[in-house]
Amino acid sequence: MSAVPLNLTIEQGTDFEIELTVRNTDSSPLNLLSYTGASLVKKHYEATTSYPFTFIFLDRINGRIALTMTANQTNSLNEGRYVYDVVLTSPNNLKTRVVQGTVLVSPGVS
Numbered sequence: 001m002s003a004v005p006l007n008l009t010i011e012q013g014t015d016f017e018i019e020l021t022v023r024n025t026d027s028s029p030l031n032l033l034s035y036t037g038a039s040l041v042k043k044h045y046e047a048t049t050s051y052p053f054t055f056i057f058l059d060r061i062n063g064r065i066a067l068t069m070t071a072n073q074t075n076s077l078n079e080g081r082y083v084y085d086v087v088l089t090s091p092n093n094l095k096t097r098v099v100q101g102t103v104l105v106s107p108g109v110s
Contacts, residue, residue: 003085007101013075013108015068022063022088022098029063034091039067041077041084041103051077053084079107 010016022030039053053067067086086099 003097003100017068032060039086077105
């Protein structure tokens with residue numbers, strides 16, 4: 001399974017949430033029972049500073065997950081472009097990148 005490209009926009013200083021469905025190569029939902037997941041945002045791939053999304057399993061059997069950040073977390077991001085990915089770890093400890101892309105952080109006024 002190769003990573004699905006998905007670019008995001010985060011408005012600085014606001015709550016952020018996106019819901020995703022992880023699918024098998026035949027487009028059926030991936031059963032995520034016993035999986036773990038992680039997702040980080042970085043300024044560039046080699047950056048040592050990262051900003052984690054809160055990773056939530058909404059419906060494991062139907063492959064539904066959510067990535068969230070609070071307003072305080074998005075406020076700590078400087079405006080500009082970042083990169084991110086979503087990595088799942090299977091019950092037998094195989095890691096798979098399922099989503100990747102860029103994040104555009106737009107500055108707030110209020």
